[in-house]
Amino acid sequence: xxxxxxxxxxxxxxxxxxxxxxxxxxxxxxxxxxxxxxxxxxxxxxxxxxxxxxxxxxxxxxxxxxxxxxxxxxxxxxxxxxxxxxxxxxxxxxxxxxxxxxxxxxxxxxxxxxxxxxxxxxxxxxxxxxxxxxxxxxxxxxxxxxxxxxxxxxxxxxxxxxxxxxxxxxxxxxxxxxxxxxxxxxxxxxxxxxxxxxxxxxxxxxxxxxxxxxxxxxxxxxxxxxxxxxxxxxxxxxx
Amino acid sequence: xxxxxxxxxxxxxxxxxxxxxxxxxxxxxxxxxxxxxxxxxxxxxxxxxxxxxxxxxxxxxxxxxxxxxxxxxxxxxxxxxxxxxxxxxxxxxxxxxxxxxxxxxxxxxxxxxxxxxxxxxxxxxxxxxxxxxxxxxxxxxxxxxxxxxxxxxxxxxxxxxxxxxxxxxxxxxxxxxxxxxxxxxxxxxxxxxxxxxxxxxxxxxxxxxxxxxxxxxxxxxxxxxxxxxxxxxxxxxxxxxxxxxxxxxxxxxxxxxxxxxxx
Numbered sequence: 001x002x003x004x005x006x007x008x009x010x011x012x013x014x015x016x017x018x019x020x021x022x023x024x025x026x027x028x029x030x031x032x033x034x035x036x037x038x039x040x041x042x043x044x045x046x047x048x049x050x051x052x053x054x055x056x057x058x059x060x061x062x063x064x065x066x067x068x069x070x071x072x073x074x075x076x077x078x079x080x081x082x083x084x085x086x087x088x089x090x091x092x093x094x095x096x097x098x099x100x101x102x103x104x105x106x107x108x109x110x111x112x113x114x115x116x117x118x119x120x121x122x123x124x125x126x127x128x129x130x131x132x133x134x135x136x137x138x139x140x141x142x143x144x145x146x147x148x149x150x151x152x153x154x155x156x157x158x159x160x161x162x163x164x165x166x167x168x169x170x171x172x173x174x175x176x177x178x179x180x181x182x183x184x185x186x187x188x189x190x191x192x193x194x195x196x197x198x199x200x201x202x203x204x205x206x207x208x209x210x211x212x213x214x215x216x217x218x219x220x221x222x223x224x225x226x227x228x229x230x231x232x233x234x235x236x237x238x239x
Numbered sequence: 240x241x242x243x244x245x246x247x248x249x250x251x252x253x254x255x256x257x258x259x260x261x262x263x264x265x266x267x268x269x270x271x272x273x274x275x276x277x278x279x280x281x282x283x284x285x286x287x288x289x290x291x292x293x294x295x296x297x298x299x300x301x302x303x304x305x306x307x308x309x310x311x312x313x314x315x316x317x318x319x320x321x322x323x324x325x326x327x328x329x330x331x332x333x334x335x336x337x338x339x340x341x342x343x344x345x346x347x348x349x350x351x352x353x354x355x356x357x358x359x360x361x362x363x364x365x366x367x368x369x370x371x372x373x374x375x376x377x378x379x380x381x382x383x384x385x386x387x388x389x390x391x392x393x394x395x396x397x398x399x400x401x402x403x404x405x406x407x408x409x410x411x412x413x414x415x416x417x418x419x420x421x422x423x424x425x426x427x428x429x430x431x432x433x434x435x436x437x438x439x440x441x442x443x444x445x446x447x448x449x450x451x452x453x454x455x456x457x458x459x460x461x462x463x464x465x466x467x468x469x470x471x472x473x474x475x476x477x478x479x480x481x482x483x484x485x486x487x488x489x490x491x492x493x494x495x496x497x498x499x500x501x502x
Contacts, residue, residue, distance in 0.1 A: 003328035010325065014316035068308040069315055072373055075288040075306030075383070076330050229292045232249070232285055 004077055004085035005092075008061065012089055017060030022097070025053040029101050039109045043137030046101040048189050050141055051148040052174045054094035058152025059170055061090045067232070083158075083228030087221055091149045098141040106134055139210065140188045146213035147177050147185040150220040158227040184212035240264040240287070240302070240381060240412060246295035246437070247282050256282045258437040261296075261489060264381075266410045269403065269426055271444065273416070274433025280416045281309060281385055283431075283439070287414060288383040302380025302411075303330070307387040309416075311370035313358035319369045320345070320354040323376065330377040337376075344372040347402075348395050364390040371395075375402055382406050384415040388422060429486055441488040 012018060032045035065073075065086070074082045153159075155170040177183045188209040241264070247257040256279045264270065264287075272280050286293045288306040315322060320341065327337035345351040350368040358366060367390045374382060382403070388396050400423065403413050415423070427444030434440055442461055468474050471489070479487055 003325070003331070003333075007325040007329055010317070010321075011315060016316075066312055066314040068311045068370070071285065071288075071290045071308045072306055072311075072326065072370065073329055074290045075304045075374075076326065076377070078289065079291060230294070232282070232291050 001077075001081060001085065004073070004081060005089060007073070008065075008085045008089045009092075011064050012057075012061050012093070015060075015064050017064055018057060018093065021053050021056045021060070025049055025097065025101075029104065033105060033108055039105065040133050040136070042105045042109065043102060043133070044140060044189050046105055047098070047137065047140035047144045048178055048185065050094055050098050050101070050144040051151065051177050051185055053097065054090060054145055054148030055152040055155070055170055055174055057090040057093055058087065058149055059156045059166065061086050062152070062156045062158075071232070079229040080225050083225045084221070087149065087153055087224060090152065091145065094145045094148060098145055099138075102134065102137050102141060105137070143188040143209050143213045144185045146210075146217045147183065148174075150213070150216045151177055153217075153220040153224040158231045159224055184209040184216065187212070241299045242287065242296065243299065244296035245283075245286060245293045245298060247279075247286050247291075248294050255294075255437045257286065257293075257439075258295075260439045262431070262439070262441055263487075264412050264414070266412065267407055268412050268428040269407050269423065269444075269446065270412070270414045270429045270431060271416075271423070271427040272414060272431045272433070275435070278433035278435060279437050280433060283433075284383050284385050284414060284416060288381070303377055304381045304383065305330075305374030305377060305379035306383045307370050307374045307385060309385040309389070311366045313361055313366045313369075315358050318355050318357050319350065319361065319365070322358055322369060323354070323372055326373040327376050330373075332377060340376050341372070344375055347398050348372055349392070349398075350395075364392060364395070367391055368395060371399060371402075378409070378411075379406070380411050382411060382413045384413065384417075386416055386418065388417055388419070438490075439488075441486050443485045 028049045029046050032049065033042050036042040036045060070082060151170060151173040155173050156166050160166045160169060177185045178189070180186055188206070242260050242262045245257065245260045246255050248255045260283065272283065274280050285291055285306075287298060287301075288304050289298065289301050290306060317325070323341040323345070324338060327333075327341055330337075332340055342351065345354050348368045348371060350365060350372070353361065353365050356365070358369065361369070367387070371387055371391075374384075374387075384399075384403070388399060391399065403415070403423065404426075406413050417423075425445050428446045430442045430444050432440045432442060464478075466474060475487060475489060478484060
């Protein structure tokens with residue numbers, strides 16, 4: 001499995017399919033950090049934006065390997081494991097970036113605190129010193145990471161191979177995941193927004209949304225792996 | 240390797256591409272799969288190689304497998320050498336032994352000088368050599384070749400023929416499709432013929448019998464028997480035990496009893 005992960009992550013890195021999602025995520029985080037009034041809110045935002053990032057990174061990975069190359073790997077290591085590796089790699093990429101974003105949020109908040117005087121900045125610095133807020137932010141990022149991966153697995157090959165349909169349904173699923181009340185990601189985010197009135201309050205998104213996100217991930221990955229073992233064509237088709 | 244009533248279709252409303260194939264693949268056999276275009280040869284090869292799971296029945300006892308697809312278009316962001324090193328690791332060959340195996344096969348196929356080109360810029364024949372090298376790296380117990388000779392130069396075709404012979408001699412199973420009837424002619428142990436609706440008839444090939452056989456014994460290419468029995472599996476075992484029987488292919492007409500259903 002480690003060899004498969006190495007192979008797939010080399011394909012993802014060298015095919016440059018990560019560049020566009022990364023730039024978009026970086027811009028969104030910068031905008032979010034500039035526009036937020038508290039650390040809890042900033043963490044909320046950077047967690048929420050992980051959903052589109054991981055979804056599109058997963059799409060990039062699922063369409064990167066040509067069918068013939070996948071067939072060779074599937075014969076060598078089994079089609080289920082090959083498909084699992086293509087799902088794990090973008091999830092790992094999202095995890096690294098999510099951690100980086102939380103670190104960025106906390107560091108920029110502290111930097112703001114050192115600037116003299118400002119009452120708001122002082123509050124933000126106080127929040128950064130409060131570990132429960134950071135832990136809550138990490139938990140939100142985890143929930144959004146799982147939901148984003150589930151969206152990417154569900155709306156792309158081998159389940160949905162038509163290119164335009166896959167793109168549109170990925171976008172629609174991202175919006176639903178961030179807005180609809182039933183979505184674990186939306187539940188995790190809105191839970192903090194309700195508490196954001198007092199910036200020092202801990203922002204636990206609740207174990208329910210984490211559990212929901214984990215179930216969603218298990219189901220969508222399961223369906224994707226089953227489809228991956230039954231199909232002979234995995235990558236995108238344009239007709 | 241055993242195929243038990245293997246069938247494959249791509250979707251519930253799609254027609255069966257392969258249906259009801261039950262065969263034992265025994266060690267050390269070279270098997271040619273033939274049939275007209277679109278008859279299901281490639282699909283059966285992929286199911287046998289474990290690239291995709293059958294829609295019905297099962298494939299059991301599959302050893303480590305190398306698979307060469309009919310077209311290997313490159314398209315990966317690697318050089319040939321990097322690709323083969325990745326695939327060596329996927330096949331379970333780590334570190335120095337894996338690297339040595341890669342160089343060995345690049346050398347044998349005459350591709351060592353081109354292996355640092357990116358797969359995207361390689362010629363069709365050179366890409367095909369990469370696909371063949373990755374399948375042969377682990378000395379697989381089951382080698383599945385889908386038109387693997389296409390696009391190779393003469394030296395590489397000879398090397399591939401030799402590699403097939405090596406696998407068979409070492410007790411491996413080699414399953415191949417090729418459009419050229421002269422390919423490995425006279426060396427096949429079995430021929431699997433697609434009959435047009437997804438079924439397969441297994442015939443003995445022209446390869447010389449391995450055990451010494453008295454000159455007086457007449458060679459019988461194939462015999463068709465029609466039996467009515469409640470214990471089909473038992474009968475098949477008895478027939479298989481007869482000296483000189485190489486291949487059995489079973490068609491069940493009226494599956495009334497439990498024994499018949501099993502076969």
